[in-house]
Amino acid sequence: MRNIKPPRRTKADGKAPILLAVEDTDGMLNAWCPFCASFHHHGKEEGMRTAHCDDPKSPFNQTGYLVKNGTTYLTRYLVESDKG
Numbered sequence: 001m002r003n004i005k006p007p008r009r010t011k012a013d014g015k016a017p018i019l020l021a022v023e024d025t026d027g028m029l030n031a032w033c034p035f036c037a038s039f040h041h042h043g044k045e046e047g048m049r050t051a052h053c054d055d056p057k058s059p060f061n062q063t064g065y066l067v068k069n070g071t072t073y074l075t076r077y078l079v080e081s082d083k084g
């Protein structure tokens with residue numbers, strides 16, 4: 001098991017789920033939503049967001065979610081995975 005820590009959650013974030021986002025070329029954060037099976041497009045800032053869910057049954061509609069920029073995290077994961 002590789003030692004990669006998930007993004008930090010602060011006390012203020014409560015129990016909201018974390019949605020990892022990837023940064024596009026403009027620095028905007030795009031988070032993959034497993035309930036809508038699509039990307040939700042957010043601004044450049046991480047933090048709590050109301051859900052952009054199209055699916056009315058998505059649990060995110062109740063909780064919102066915490067958008068985290070996972071670009072560095074994902075890149076590091078891919079690089080370390082590549083080392084075998």
Ligand SMILES: [Zn+2]
Binds near residue numbers: 033060
């Ligand atoms: Zn959604």
